[in-house]
Amino acid sequence: MPLPDHASSSRRPTLSATVIACDEADRIGDCLASLAFCDEILVVDSGSRDATVEIARGFGARVLHRPFDGFRSQKQYAVEQAAHDWVLCVDADERIDERLRAAIERARDGGFAAAAGYRFARRSEYFGRYLRHGNAYPDRKLRLFDRRRGGWRGDREVHESASVDGAVATLRGDLLHRPFRSFEHQLAKGRRYAQMMAEHDHARGKRASLARLVLSPAWRFWRGYLLRGGFLDGWPGLVYAYVTAYTARQKTIRLWLLGRSGES
Numbered sequence: 001m002p003l004p005d006h007a008s009s010s011r012r013p014t015l016s017a018t019v020i021a022c023d024e025a026d027r028i029g030d031c032l033a034s035l036a037f038c039d040e041i042l043v044v045d046s047g048s049r050d051a052t053v054e055i056a057r058g059f060g061a062r063v064l065h066r067p068f069d070g071f072r073s074q075k076q077y078a079v080e081q082a083a084h085d086w087v088l089c090v091d092a093d094e095r096i097d098e099r100l101r102a103a104i105e106r107a108r109d110g111g112f113a114a115a116a117g118y119r120f121a122r123r124s125e126y127f128g129r130y131l132r133h134g135n136a137y138p139d140r141k142l143r144l145f146d147r148r149r150g151g152w153r154g155d156r157e158v159h160e161s162a163s164v165d166g167a168v169a170t171l172r173g174d175l176l177h178r179p180f181r182s183f184e185h186q187l188a189k190g191r192r193y194a195q196m197m198a199e200h201d202h203a204r205g206k207r208a209s210l211a212r213l214v215l216s217p218a219w220r221f222w223r224g225y226l227l228r229g230g231f232l233d234g235w236p237g238l239v240y241a242y243v244t245a246y247t248a249r250q251k252t253i254r255l256w257l258l259g260r261s262g263e264s
Contacts, residue, residue: 013112016040016082017090020074024092025050027178032059034095038088044078070157079147086112089143093178100173116166117145124177126236134230134237142168158196190247198254208256216252221245
């Protein structure tokens with residue numbers, strides 16, 4: 001039975017960290033090392049063929065296996081299988097920096113009494129430097145929450161987000177992100193995400209339009225590169241803004257193709 005608010009704030013809550021992974025042997029070690037302050041680390045693996053599982057167990061993580069059927073579903077499954085009600089959800093290509101860890105520990109020492117969930121900035125590494133402007137930063141994410149009051153809700157399986165019933169507070173510090181192993185990896189990841197987003201929109205009756213094809217990528221580029229200062233990140237900021245706009249264009253084209261296949 002959930003504890004009343006006054007009772008839950010009178011002691012230091014136990015905390016589970018959850019990670020979903022597949023073939024992340026080159027990145028998951030840094031992720032798990034940054035989660036050592038948690039009472040439990042749970043990794044849900046969806047069929048790794050490399051040393052991901054062995055590395056996770058070497059860090060003392062509990063490993064479960066589940067076929068992948070979407071990012072949201074996989075993350076919610078991990079939350080439901082966690083040993084504790086307070087969960088910290090981190091991707092295998094992310095890690096908690098020292099300032100964020102200290103902020104989480106302070107909130108935890110106070111019984112997480114300030115909110116039902118906590119968000120914090122995510123700082124992405126891109127070709128050897130961290131992006132600090134544009135659409136890439138601060139890119140705040142709600143990743144720490146009481147699962148009795150929230151979780152990975154909705155039906156969007158890509159660009160998924162958690163939500164809670166109650167107050168959300170912001171913590172200082174960054175979730176460090178290594179999203180791409182190479183430029184080719186970024187392009188392949190963009191294609192996959194564009195297809196998943198197009199399928200999601202198509203299933204909900206959305207259709208492509210010429211205006212969307214032209215304006216959506218252009219707005220994404222100029223909003224990030226000019227209005228949000230992406231140009232301050234130099235060449236990496238320019239390339240990041242251009243490629244993410246290209247992914248938005250791919251999504252619309254794929255949505256148009258899905259519409260054509262439905263007409264035939």
